Amino acid sequence: MATLLAASVLTLVAAPSASAQQIDLTGRSFIERPYAGEDRYETALLIAREFIDNVNAADRADTVILTSGTWLTHPLLAVSLSRQENAPILLTRQNALPPGTAEFLVDNRIAFVVVVGGPEYVSESVVGELDAIASVRSTTRIGVSRTDAEIAVDVARSAGRPGNWCGTAEPTAFLVNTTALPDATTVGPMAFALGLPILLTGLDAVPPATSAYLAEAGIARVVIAGDTDVVSAAVPPALAALGVRVDRLGGVDRFETSLLVLLAHIACHGRGLDFDWEFLALVNGRSLVDGLAAGPLLGQGLGTDGTTGVLLTDRTGLSVAIRDFLADLPGPGPVIVPFGGTDAVPDDVVIGVGPPLARPVDPPFLAADPRPRISGDRDPEITEHNLPIGTYTVTGTGDVFTWEVDDGAGDGPLFVITDGLLRFRSEPDYESPGDDDGDNVYEVVITVTDDDTPPRTSFDFGVTVTVVDTPDPCHVEINGAAPGSSAPAVVGVELHATFSTDAAHNRECPDPGEHDWRWESNPDPGSRPWTLIPTAGDGPTYTPTNDDVGDVVRAVVVYTLPDSKPEHPSLPTAAVPNPPPTIDGDNDVSVLEHTVTVATYTPVDDGVAAGDAFRWTVSGGTDAGLFRISAGGELSFRAGPDFEDPRANVYGVVITVTDAGSPPRTSEGFAVAVTVVDTSLPCTVNISNLAPQVGTVLHARPLGSECPEPGEWRWESTRDPDNPAWTPTATPGGPTYMPTNDDVGDVLRVVLHNVP
Known part of the structure; x- marks a missing residue:
């Protein structure tokens, strides 16, 4: 993909004209190094001053963006926001503004400050310093998120609608690996000029926040910066599944990637931006601190005819691919503008664009002296707290080879090598560097000796080991x-x-x-x-x-x-669930027969606010069909029970209650045993008139819950109620009876009894 894109760029872009190569430095040469402060913070101020001067030439700059100067990702992500706010990017320490920053804000009458990142990157004490500056009217914080990928999305949202890719109608975003900061540096000028957000990804998977933003913002094209060693081949299919077109600008290393990005930048000339051949920025690709805030200024352009491209180098010289590209340009070529001092980009790299490689190269084999020869990575990077660095191989005529570290050179005493495996003797700590310069860049020289007679030792093989901070230092x-x-x-x-x-x-x-x-x-x-x-x-x-x-x-x-x-x-816990309610009340209840109401039950729910609705249910039990429960939790029989009913007088029912939480939760079943108790109220019979008269009907009425239904009535009479011999009357039984002349002088009574 990268090769095809590079080829298309070279066929589309005309060489710069001779007149474009006639450079007027307007009193400024690269020897003066206009963007080289005492540290990264002062360098950012120098860049910001020129940015604001450019804005003030046609408008009024009243805003700056402030990011961490130690968490290097954030200033690189802020480029699209810089375009939106027309604001330069400044750097700060976590807990205090660097010297000169407050004066810069006052001198330039800055009224608004946008802080990128949470207090763990830019503390509230820094915000307090900003609020105390007379010119500052408002300080806004964005990007208060857990991960850099989420912060990148927060910045992109704040930057507004994403721009389109090079004359197309396709909203586009750059995508770089969270740890591949050099690639983010190289796309900065294009991101500013076109208004493209810079988003982050892992090696093999796109973070959920990034995927969500792509859909939310309607991104049609994603341009990956970096080869498959930083954004693997698994990522483009995942992006394509989201309906996104994917391009890749990826070289064999960060330096070649910067060249491919530059070629794409040039190809965009006249299609969304103007590319200016007058200047070309050079940033140390192994120590990016001087280029952190450069993207917006380069997006404006160092000259007057358009944006300025950027290439990466190291202290020892340009890569072969970049050297060849610059050598093929007609005329004297662009003026090389280094960002940072000579410790970042030495003069011999800038003047004449430097040699192709300034590092020593092993002398060739000599027929009379075939020394063993070492091969391997001269510039490895490892994460702190790791011992192994890399394995080196040897080419030679011997059978047994002895490896050694030169303890007298550089940081040699900190290393050991066995069978070609170079290791630290003790784990390096990024926060407490042990190298001579204290910058986490360790210099070591290794050699290998064969077993010939006499033994032959290789030329010195210098290795520069860069220790980087662990991305997740404390779990x-x-x-x-x-x-x-x-x-x-x-x-x-x-x-x-x-x-x-x-x-x-x-x-x-x-x-x-x-x-x-x-x-x-x-x-x-x-x-x-x-x-x-x-x-x-x-x-x-x-x-x-x-x-x-x-x-x-x-x-x-x-x-x-x-x-x-x-x-x-920490990782977030699982969501705190809505706890199910419980039921408070008596689970063993006794009621008198013929009583409908059993008991009232109360829901107890720690997860739902008081007053929320609850739904009661009769959910089981051997006698569930005989019960019901109201919305207020009152359990009752559907019909009053009868102790004399042949069924057992202990009823079983199970109730549950469901809360109004989200999602709703239902209690465990609450079993209730209901015992029906005999009323023990005998049946009595009242007669309507205790002074009966012949010819007047008497009415009998049963009283008491124990009276049989239906029952059989029998009217009886006797002459001697004290020593009775009760005789049934001649009239058939029933609840009424009309005395006759035969009853004169008798005492009457009525008897109610069960039907056999």
């Missing part, structure tokens, strides 16, 4: 969750944050007394900022409450020492 775990997994979180159950017990993941963790903890919650980490849990305190434990239902929770290590490292959050 925080919650409740001992396995790496990469989320701990469960439940209301009322304590969470405990600890550092990983894996030595590979806890070397950068702070010592006791050097840190506090901060607990945060978030209902949607993909689109919402994290919120401090004010009741959690600053300890390593936290017990989720009802307020956390539906949120994920994380613990953050907060360093308490000055000039400390960025904060380290």
Whole structure:
């Protein structure tokens, strides 16, 4: 892909005209190094001054973008925002503005400052300094997210609608690996000129935040900067599945990638931007600090005819591919403008664009002296805390070879080599560099000796080892969750944050007394900022409450020492679930027969606010069909039970209650045993008139729950109620009876009894 793109560029772009090569430096030459401050912060100020001068020539610059000067990703991501705000990029230390920054803001009457990154990158104390500056009216913070990929998306959203690719109607974004910062540096001028966001990806997978933004912003084309060693072949198909066209600008290394990006930049001339052949920027591709803020200025252009391209180099010289490209240009070629001092881009690299490679090259083999010869990577990069660096091979006539490190050269005593494997003797620490210069760049010389007679030793083979900061220096775990997994979180159950017990993941963790903890919650980490849990305190434990239902929770290590490292959050827990309700009430109830109401039950729910609706259900039990339960939790019989009914007088029913949470949760079944008790109220019979008269009808009425239904009535009479001999009347039985003349002088009674 890269080769095809380079070929198309070379066929489309005309060579610069002779007149374009006649350079008027207007009093400024590369020897003066206009963009070389005492440190990266002053260099950024020098770049910003020129940027603002360019803006003020036609407009009024009143805004700057402030990013971390130690977390190098953020200033590189801010280029598209710089275009949107017409603002330069300044760098700051985490806890204090660098010297000269406040004066710059006052001198240029800067009213608005946009801070990129959370307090772990640019602290609140820096924001306080900004607010205290007389000219500053407003300070806004964006990019308060957990990962750099999410911060890149936050910046892209703040930069507004993405621009189109080179004369097309395709909204486009650059995509670079989170760790491949040189590639982000080279696309900066184009990103500014065209208004293209710079997004981040992993080696093999596109982060969810990046994928979501591509769809949200309607990105039609993604241009990957870097070869498959930084953005693997698995990424383009994943992007294509999102409906995105994918191009790649990727060379064999960062230097060739910068050349391919430059060729694409040139090919875009007249199609969305103008490319100016007058100047060409040169940035150290192994130490990018001087080029962090350069993208916007180069996007404006160092000359007057358009944008300025950028190439990467190292201290020893240009790569062969870049040297050949520049040598093939007609005329004297563009003026090379270095960013940084001579320690970053030496004069001999700039003057005459330097030799193709300034590093020593091993002398060729001599027929009379066939010394063994070493091959391998002269410029390896390793992550701190790793011992192995790389394996080197030897070509020679011997059978046994002895490897040695020159302890008297450079940082030699820190290394050992065995069978070609070069290693550190002890793990390097990025925060405490052990090299002579204290810049995490280690110089070592190795040799190899064969077993011929006499033995022959190779020429010195110099290796420059760059130690880089670990991308995830301190792993925080919650409740001992396995790496990469989320701990469960439940209301009322304590969470405990600890550092990983894996030595590979806890070397950068702070010592006791050097840190506090901060607990945060978030209902949607993909689109919402994290919120401090004010009741959690600053300890390593936290017990989720009802307020956390539906949120994920994380613990953050907060360093308490000055000039400390960025904060380290844990992985979020699983979302705190809505706990199911429970039921409060009597599960063993006794009621009198013929009574309908059994008992009233109350829902207990820690996850739903008081007053939310609950739904009650009769969900089971041997006698479920005989019961019902109201919306208020009142359990009752559908019909009053009868103790004398042949069924057992202990009824079984199960009830449940469902809350109004999201999602709704249902309690466990609550079993209730209902015992029906006999009323023990005998049946009595009343007669309507206790002074009966012949010919007047008497009515009998049963009283009491024990009266039989239906029953049989029998009217009886007797002459002697004290010593009765009751005789049935002649009239058939029933609840009514009309006395006759035969009853005169008798006492009457009525009897109700069960039907046999």
